Structures are given as C-alpha cells and as structure tokens.
Amino acid sequence: MNIKTIRHSLAHILAHAVLDLYPETKFGIGPATETGFYYDFDLPSPISEKDLKKIEKRMKQIIRKNLPFKKKFITQKEAKKLFRDQPYKLELIKELKNSKEKISIYQVGNFVDLCRGPHVKSTKQIPLDGFKLIKTAGAYWRGSEKNPMLTRIYGIAFASKKELEEYLKQIEEAQKRDHRVLGQKLELFMFDEEIGAGLPLWLPKGTILRKIIENYLYQELNKAGYQWIISPHIANIQLWKTSGHWDFYRENIYSPIKIDNEEYLLKPMNCPFHVKVYNHKIRSYKDLPIRFAELGTVYRYEKSGVLHGLTRVRGFTQDDAHIICTKEQMEKEILNLVKLAIKVLKTFGFKDFEIYLATRPKKFIGTISNWQKATKALRQALDKMKLKYEIDKGGGAFYGPKIDIKIKDSLGRPWQCTTIQVDFNLPQRFKMEYVDKDGKRKEPIMIHRALLGSIERFVGVLLEHYAGALPLWLSPEQIWVIPVGASHKNYAKKIVQELQEMSFRVKLKDEKETLSKRIREGEIQKIPYILVVGDKEVKSKKVRIRKRHKGDIGEKTLAEFIKLIQNEIKKRK
C-alpha cells in the first residue's frame, strides 16, 4: 500500500476521531505531508497537546474496526445539503462549481469528507503502530491572515513501527545540530532579553568565524571586480521617500528618529546609499559595469513570532552588492553572478539547495520588454550552469525578476540565502544615468544581489550543515596543544608559539586537568586538531596528532603537521 495514501487516509481517521470526541467541530482540510498528515479543525474549545493522546487512542479504535473507505460522486446540490453545517466545506464546494470536475466524497465510519482521494480500501490496511500525533499548531484557513485561525493537528506516519521510531530518532539527532544549541555550546553567539529580541550578540569565537567568512568574501569579490563602500546606519527620511521604501516597506521600518527637526530612519536596506555613490559623478558607458559591495547592517521590524535564532533576526548584515550596467551587459553580469554564487556556496560545503526563478507579478513597474529581457537573462544563466530550478510564477518583486537560493536547516526548513534581483525601480526613482557612446544619457540596469544573504542567517545554516564541526579553515579554534604533564609545558608553549606565528588559531590547554578530560573537552568543542606532547614527543621532537572524530592519527614533526594543515586549509575542506 502506498504510504501517501495511508497518510491521507489517516488524516480522515484523525478527523473521524475528532468528530467523535468534539462533535461540534467544523472541519477544514486534511492532506498528507512528506512525513505524515495533518487536519485543520475549528474546535469548540481549545485543545492542548495532552488531548492528542486521547485522540490518538480513538483513532486506533477506529482503525481496529476495519472500516471501509467508500467513495461516492454527488451533485452540487447534494453536497451543499450534506455539508450544510460545515462552513469551510461549503466554501470549497462553492469553488468547485466553476470546475467541470464531479464532486466526490469519501466516507469512513460516520465521517464523510469532501475529497478526491485516493484512500485505502479499508482501515485494516493502515499499520496500527506506524503513526503518532505529534503537535498542534495554529493555521489560518486557506493560508490567509485575514481568515480565522484553525487548529492544525500534525501526525507522522510510516509503513511500520520501526520506520516511525527511526524517524523520531532522526529528528532527535537533527535537534542536536540546531544552530541555537551549537551557538550556546561552542560559545559563538548569544541573545539577551535586556538587549532585545532578534538582536544577536557575537561572542569572541563567533566573531572570529564571522571575520573569516567576511575575509573570504572580501578576497573573492576583489577578484570579481567589486569596489567596496561603507554607508551610514541611519539616513534622512527623504532618502527613503525617494527610494519608495517609505511607501512600500514601511511596516518593516522602525519608527523615525528625530534629529534637529528632521526625521531619520534606521536603514532597512543598503540600496539607496549605493545609488547615491553611483550618482555622485557622471558615469560613462566605459565605466560600466560598476559593482559596489558592502557588508551592510540593516534593521527590519520582523513580527515577534517569526524570529528564529540567527536565521531570522531584526538586525543583520547583508553581504550586499549592486551592479550597475548597460542592458547589453546584463546577461553576462547575471551569468557571472550565478557562477560566483554557486562557487561561494560550494566553498562552504553546500551541495543541496533549492533554486527559484521568480517572475513578473501582477503589479509591476518597468516595461514588459525589460522584464522579459531580464527574466531571460536569469533563466539562461541557470540553464548554462545546468542548475535545477523551479519557476516561482508571479513571485518576483514589483520592481524586477529574481533568482533566490534556499538552503535547508537540520529539520528541513528552507531559508532563503542567495538572492539576485534585477531592479527597474531605483534607477528610475533616483534618475540614474550614464553617458553612452552617442553622447546621450541613458538609464542603466541595476542588479541587487546578496550571495550569503545575511551573515547571521548564513552562519546559522552553516552550523547546522556541519553540525558544528566546522572545517579547519572556518574553525575559530583550529588546534589545541596539550602537554601531558607540567614538564612538557615549555615544549608545548614553543609549539603554540610557532603555530601562532604562522597565523594558525591555536590554544595551549595546560595541565590543570587530566589528559583525558582535556581531550574530551576538545572533542566537545569540536576542535579539528589536538596535539598531545609528552616525554616521547619532547624526546623525538615531534607532535602526536589527534584528528577530530578520528582519534590519534600518529606522530609527525611540526613541519610535517603544518604542511598537512596548510593543505587542508587551502582546500577549504
């Protein structure tokens, strides 16, 4: 039996159980998911997770009855009558009116639902111990904030108890990779109530990690012909009125700050500043493309309920850049951008990501021909790189089409990181121009882009990707040197000093604790290399190397070890 069919049937059985226990319930919809099923209910009184056990028990009773799933086709009129007390179902029936599809219903026991199916023939086809109700959640009816919020009950379901248990174990493991847990354990970042929600504090080790990432970007973008700029964190409200942000983005901008009778805004975007830098002198076609990059810290009001560790915060630093070019240059620039984005993601070890091409929405500015040209350029770049992507139809910003790349966290939740957006809005609003070959002033194309997205979010997904065991080049602490006893301390110190002089990030773990204890600590802190030195090493003038997760990998001279790690750092693996 197809597991998806079982999951869908379980959704109906869940609804049946809820109907039995709370007869006044109004029913929403209940589909299968990737790992189970859910059903949305409008319940007479709130239920908590304690009630789930009761519902689950009832579901099992229903399954044991070996009830058949009966399918039947009915007319609009019959459907309306059948579901007369079910407002949500009536809404769905109304919409079916326009389609030619016949209305089908499924009955299991005394629960009848509007449904296309398919379903299991009988409840006996459902493994009794392969499913579990795991959580409740609020969910807006039909996914719209304007609609009432229903109670969603989530279940997971597998073909057997064994698979179910394996899945639960996997979730448990995934939770250990949670960047919020790792950030705490590895002392990378913290939050503080008194500072405020969504405002991370970077601890010393986290700051090192961040600087390494930033340095890497700095090198990479220099090679790619970018120029770095720096812009202020606040600007006169007039700037944001000109850019249109004050009109279109106000709900995400913090209240104005009054300074000398003028209003200033904390910047939610870096774009207008980059435009101003572009506009500060007359540009020739010979100057284009111009690429301005900035690690720009922005502040956005995010609804309290959406904040999430480092991956969704209220103050964050974008690895932002704006490319200003001619229409003719756009295609090549976009191709180079996609290439660069993929290169960067791969350098950080990401191979699986979801790519979306978002096209023209209903409300848009700019000419259709420009939209087509830009969308084509984005599409061609993806095709040339042989990348798999999905079209997000109408998902573009009102000012232009874009490519988004999402990376999943340890629990499979996608986070948008890379974004490449063509912008027809700002060049117009700020009257950007360049002097072309014919001496005429023309409007350039502007491409807005962030490769990592935000440093915060990226560090979040990066930590989950590596489960905190960062590759050598990214590790805030790369090497610990452990002298076995006090008599080896001087030798250890010498090694530390030599490594430090070569700019390795190294720490002496002196003899306060036992050797085993210090090694254990190093493993917990996910230190890539631990060098143990005792009598033998002092005598042989070597170091004993312990590699993270691998244990003792033998003895080498310091020079040999340095060569080994230099190589590893170079490869960035």
Next chain:
RNA sequence: GCCGGAGUAGCUCAGUGGUAGAGCACUUCAUUGGUAAUGAAGUGGUCGUGGGUUCAAUUCCCACCUCCGGCUCCA
C-alpha cells in the same frame, strides 16, 4: 502579529501556598596525568518582569517580556 507550549544557578533540569535543590561549569586544595569525565570542599538564585489574591506567592490569578513548535510574512 496569530494559535499552542514554556521561562527555577553560567548550562541541562528536579521541586513546593510557609522565601529553593541535583549534575555539569566555576573557585580552592590534593592529584602530575599518554588520547572522551581524578577526588574532596566551596562560591553561586529578587524562581523572566510588574501588578493582584492571601497572614504568607517561586507556586494561584491578570498583564507584559523572552524563548520553543506552527501559520502568515521574509535575507
């Protein structure tokens, strides 16, 4: 923001209408170690914040703040 859950030591958590406890961490002393926890003692808490009920609140009630899981929204 909305629905549901939770906030007790630096961390992970137990506990109770009569002002609190464990393990780890930290400090001190002893131990001088050979590849994932040496032993002992000690320090440490306005029990998230503010109100209310009560002779008495960390515990009960209300509001707010923060966090967690979703929804909606997004880098």
